[in-house]
Amino acid sequence: MGFAFKTSEKSSFCQKKVTAFFKKGFSHTHSIAMVTSIWIPAAVLLVFAVFAEINNAAFLKVVNISCKDNQPKSQTTAVNVTRIVGGTWAKRGAYPYQAAIFVKNEFSCGGTLLDSGLHVLTAAHCLLPLKREAGLLTVYFRTTVLKPLDANHIERKVTKFVIHPDYNGTSFENDLGVITLSEPVMEIRPARLEAVVSANKSYVGKEATVIGWGRTRQVLHPAVSSGAASNNLRQVNVTILDTNDCSILYYNNYVLTDGKRICASTFFGKSICQGDSGGPLLIDGVQVGINSAAAGCADPRFPALFIRVGPYVDWIKTMMIGSPSNSFLPAGEVVLDLDRK
Structure with missing residues (x-):
């Protein structure tokens, strides 16, 4: 178990809290290996990682405990957009299919150009707040910088977007959507799916x-x-x-x-x-x-x-029916050789 103490309080108090948590939370674990290290910058947060073998399966658990209170903070698993x-910085031209999606002139989300040249694949939760107002969206390609955009960037307006019909905003299941651009982008290579x-x-x-x-x-x-x-x-x-x-x-x-x-x-x-x-x-x-x-x-x-x-390729294709084919990649799917190292 590795401990990293970030606190200005006495480390002995933190150690007592950790010991209490350890006895309470891991009394039924199969085996636990412990290594301790302490460092003390000026903050009031204890972060420690527990590498445990539980029921003979490797398992990683990290717990946050504040030394400010007498009881550990309650934990949440609230999921955020990412x-x-x-x-590191990406090199210019390394990911030509990467799209920068702006809402009202402010960067919002990323996406990828599909092989139709007319569609962008992105997350559903990026689109849901717009309530079908596609006119609020602008999509940029061929830029690695947001402000100012690269000089040779490509700009497209959006005519419509579709959110997967089974998208769940709580569990983030089926979190994908397809944007239709005002005109095709034929100058760059699309993403291979x-x-x-x-x-x-x-x-x-x-x-x-x-x-x-x-x-x-x-x-x-x-x-x-x-x-x-x-x-x-x-x-x-x-x-x-x-x-x-x-x-x-x-x-x-x-x-x-x-x-x-x-x-x-x-x-x-x-x-x-x-x-x-x-x-x-x-x-x-x-x-x-x-x-x-x-x-x-x-x-x-x-x-x-x-x-x-993979499970959504057929749905994605359906959203692109009637679109022209991008000459860079007529077939947008790739079977990966998973045995290749």
């Missing part, structure tokens, strides 16, 4: 990439701004996790094992946070997921949740 935390036939294959343990504009750091106190927003497109590598383990981390509050979600995380302070949903989760350059939601901000307790693309 932004990149940490990571995971094929339907790949939808039953497992990505667990594979490295993936998330891209988006957003906060570059997390903060630990809710009263403080949740980090500076990035003006540059960023990328971060994450690891795909087993959805059964992910469900446990979310206390089984969300349906994650139906094959329509992907869980991903990194335990090194680089992941996703509030604000930049709708962008892609990529494996070997193929979009396998849509950035949907996460609890916290680069918080290893709660991995990021992505909508898996």
Whole structure:
């Protein structure tokens, strides 16, 4: 068990609270290994990670306890829309299909250009608040910077958008939507989507990439701004996790094992946070997921949740019926070779 104390109070008081929590919460665990380290900057928050083997299964649990109160703070698993935390700047031209979706001239969400050249795939919760007012949206391509946009950027207005009919705003199930642009974007390469036939294959343990504009750091106190927003497109590598383990981390509050979600995380302070949903989760350059939601901000307790693309390819195609084909990629699906290392 690793402890990181962020407090100006006496460490002995914190240690007593941790000991009490440990006895109460882990009295029935199979085995637990402990390593202790203490560091004390000026803040009133204790964050510690518990790596435990429970019922012979590897399990990660992270708990926040404040040393300010006599009782631990109650925990929540409120799910937020997401932004990149940490990571590195994306190179110009590396992700030409990445879309920047603006609402009333302010950046709102990410998305990806589909092979029709006329449609953008994004998250449903990015579109739901607009109440069908497509005229509020503007979509930009071929830019890695938001303000000012790259000189050679492409701008498109939006004529309509469609939200998946089974979208659930509480559980974030079926969190995807398709935007129809005012005219096709034929100058750039669209995203390659995971094929339907790949939808039953497992990505667990594979490295993936998330891209988006957003906060570059997390903060630990809710009263403080949740980090500076990035003006540059960023990328971060994450690891795909087993959805059964992910469900446990979310206390089984969300349906994650139906094959329509992907869980991903990194335990090194680089992941996703509030604000930049709708962008892609990529494996070997193929979009396998849509950035949907996460609890916290680069918080290893709660991995990021992505909508898996494969199960929805047929629905996405239906939304594009009658659209011209983009000459870059007539077939927008790719079957991933999961055995390739």
